[in-house]
Amino acid sequence: MSEARVALVTGSSSGIGAAVARLLAADGVRVVVNSARSVDAGRALAAELPGAVYVQADVSDETQATRLVERTIEEFGRLDILVNNAGTTRFIPHDDLAAASPDVWRDLFDVNVMGVWHTITAAVPHLKASGSGCVVNVSSQAGVRPGGSSIPYAVSKAAVNHMTRLLAKTLGPEVRVNAVAPGLIDTPWYDGLDPVAAEGAKSHVAGVVPLRRVGTADDVARAVVDLTTAAYMTGEVLLVDGGGHLLG
Ligand SMILES: NC(=O)c1ccc[n+]([C@@H]2O[C@H](COP(=O)([O-])OP(=O)(O)OC[C@H]3O[C@@H](n4cnc5c(N)ncnc54)[C@H](OP(=O)(O)O)[C@@H]3O)[C@@H](O)[C@H]2O)c1
Known part of the structure; x- marks a missing residue:
């Protein structure tokens, strides 16, 4: 069994997950890098990080998510930190109720909610x-305040926040469960949005939040890694949004 702590970071081929994997590896943690589709990017990141491996798995699929945890144990013999970062959305104006179809709801819940559940149940x-096991879920400010890329997305993240609190009560004292709730973070996430709209959203946020800039993947990664060592915190949903939640 490896002496170093071991982390599984879902959705870590890109953006926030990749930044979390880098920071944990810099702290001497052995990291399992994961994605469902971007295999080359995931493999390239794992090759860069000392002691890291890449495992492809779609966390929305219970069998694949369970196998992902099993592969972590086969590789390293232990699991100390589970970061549920994999997520997806559709950019749908909130008043376009027809576009938020049942298929969209199911797709987003399968990844954002069931994906978290599948990995946690396999990892417990x-x-x-x-x-000193812990889980950090990457939720969203959209799950705390009524905003975000679409209504199904925001509701899925609110579900993750509540799951975080329920599991923190259930899994203590052995396992801590917390979440970070990012505001607008500049990552490839916005590649799914029309570039003019994406730039508009970023400059709007940078103009109004108290810290007067959009967030970076490293801003969120720092908070995730801090939660992995915050030994007396559980059931917390930590906003990382430049103070955006303070706006009226
Ligand atoms: N960027 C923001 O403004 C923002 C704000 C609030 C919350 N968040 C949350 O932050 C998390 C990361 O987002 P990001 O901004 O870093 O976006 P990103 O750069 O697009 O990264 C998303 C990652 O999730 C992976 N992924 C997606 N579906 C997956 C699945 N079913 N199974 C495994 N991996 C999957 C992606 O890989 P593949 O798709 O290639 O498999 C990729 O590695 C998400 O949960 C998102 O909801 C982001």
């Missing part, structure tokens, strides 16, 4: 065995 025995 290993996190308990760790002696």
Whole structure:
């Protein structure tokens, strides 16, 4: 069994997840890098990080998510940190109710909610065995305040926040469960939006939030990594939004 702590970071081929994987690896943590589709990017990141491996898996699929946790144990013999970062959305104006179809709801919930559930349920025995196991879910400010890329997305992240609190009550004292809720973070996430709209959203946020800039993947990664060592915190949803939640 490896002596170093081991982390599984879902959706870590890009953006926030990649920044989390880098920071954890810099702290000497062995990291499993994961994505569903961007295999080359995931492999390239794992090759860059000391002791990291890449495992392809779609977390919305229970069998693949379970296998992802099993592969982590096969590689490293332990699991101390589970970062549920994989997520997806559709950019749908909130008043376009027809566009937020049942298929969209199901797709977003399968990844953003069930994906979190699948990895946690598979990981719990290993996190308990760790002696200091923890989960950090990457939620969204959209799950706290009524905004975000679409209504199904915002509701999925609100579900993740509530799951975080329920599991923190259930899994203590062995396993801590927290979440970070980012505001607008400049990552490839916005590649799914019309470039003019994406730039408009970024400059709007940078103009109004108290810290007067959009967030970076490193801003969120720092908060995630801090939560992995915050030994007396559980059930917390930590906003990382430049103070955006303070706006009326
Ligand atoms: N950027 C923001 O403004 C913002 C704000 C609030 C919250 N967030 C949250 O932050 C998290 C990361 O987003 P990001 O901004 O870093 O976006 P990103 O750069 O697009 O990264 C998303 C990552 O998730 C992976 N992924 C998507 N579906 C997956 C699945 N079913 N199974 C495994 N991996 C999957 C992607 O890989 P593949 O698709 O290639 O498989 C990619 O590695 C998401 O949960 C998002 O909801 C982002």
